[in-house]
Amino acid sequence: MRIEFNGAIALVTGAASGLGRAAAVLLHQNGARVAGADRDMRGLEELSRETGGAIVELDVCRDDEIEAGIAHIEETLGPIDILVTAAGILQRPRAPDALPMAEWDRVLATNLRGTYRCCAVAGARMAKRGAGAIVTVSSVMGATPGPVHAYGPAKAAIMNLTQSLAAEWATRGVRVNGVAPGFVATPAIRRAAAFQFVNEDRLAEAHAQRRLVTAEEVAQAIAFLASDLASGITGVTLPVDGGYLAAAGWRGFDAAGPQER
Numbered sequence: 001m002r003i004e005f006n007g008a009i010a011l012v013t014g015a016a017s018g019l020g021r022a023a024a025v026l027l028h029q030n031g032a033r034v035a036g037a038d039r040d041m042r043g044l045e046e047l048s049r050e051t052g053g054a055i056v057e058l059d060v061c062r063d064d065e066i067e068a069g070i071a072h073i074e075e076t077l078g079p080i081d082i083l084v085t086a087a088g089i090l091q092r093p094r095a096p097d098a099l100p101m102a103e104w105d106r107v108l109a110t111n112l113r114g115t116y117r118c119c120a121v122a123g124a125r126m127a128k129r130g131a132g133a134i135v136t137v138s139s140v141m142g143a144t145p146g147p148v149h150a151y152g153p154a155k156a157a158i159m160n161l162t163q164s165l166a167a168e169w170a171t172r173g174v175r176v177n178g179v180a181p182g183f184v185a186t187p188a189i190r191r192a193a194a195f196q197f198v199n200e201d202r203l204a205e206a207h208a209q210r211r212l213v214t215a216e217e218v219a220q221a222i223a224f225l226a227s228d229l230a231s232g233i234t235g236v237t238l239p240v241d242g243g244y245l246a247a248a249g250w251r252g253f254d255a256a257g258p259q260e261r
């Protein structure tokens with residue numbers, strides 16, 4: 001089913017790469033006017049060559065840049081109808097005694113605080129106008145524990161934030177939902193694999209579908225949640241995880257997993 005956004009204005013953070021880029025491209029293909037925001041101008045310029053959309057350089061760790069970026073988009077394009085918060089960073093898996101607090105702070109500042117601030121600024125404007133849809137980007141690592149003691153808690157907190165902001169603005173026409181992707185071979189995961197922080201084959205094995213999720217699959221779920229097809233849905237975080245969470249309970253029983261039983 002094709003979703004038609006009819007010129008709705010969508011702001012996508014993290015649009016220069018990976019999941020944010022895939023969401024920006026799909027929203028554009030489905031008729032949205034997309035503004036990409038990121039700290040990586042080269043990636044944004046490439047996106048703009050493909051979509052013809054607006055771009056804005058901003059760091060989601062900087063409140064002033066978020067406020068100025070959102071104000072600039074609304075002044076130049078018009079009111080933001082859709083916000084997708086895909087800007088984020090991964091974390092190298094480490095034991096707590098090897099995880100510097102500076103890294104913990106950086107991961108929380110980018111993934112949680114950055115998401116909150118973008119939602120708070122854009123969402124308040126949407127609520128004032130009485131319409132809007134926000135889609136946050138969490139992770140299966142926010143729903144199940146792993147050796148990422150900054151990243152996992154940040155992603156779990158985004159799920160809670162998604163619910164609390166949904167409840168906050170539900171009667172004012174603003175829906176807030178999220179996606180929790182399984183592992184996706186984005187540039188971030190490819191870099192982590194190149195440094196041997198993760199192994200793509202082992203990650204694929206951990207999904208019930210025995211493969212990684214694609215960025216396009218995550219983008220489709222984002223587009224659905226942002227669209228009027230999801231008009232009765234708010235406060236949920238939808239796993240787009242190839243059965244990663246569903247398979248978790250099998251791992252302690254045998255190496256084979258569900259299909260081979």
Ligand SMILES: NC(=O)c1ccc[n+]([C@@H]2O[C@H](COP(=O)([O-])OP(=O)(O)OC[C@H]3O[C@@H](n4cnc5c(N)ncnc54)[C@H](O)[C@@H]3O)[C@@H](O)[C@H]2O)c1
Binds near residue numbers: 059
């Ligand atoms: N790749 C995966 O397997 C996976 C799985 C679950 C969730 N996620 C989440 O999806 C989101 C996107 O990840 P990705 O894999 O596409 O990574 P990516 O590195 O390919 O893309 C992330 C983008 O965010 C931007 N960004 C990072 N910090 C920023 C900041 N402070 N200000 C502005 N922009 C910033 C980067 O420049 C980059 O363009 C992240 O929140 C990540 O946690 C990824």
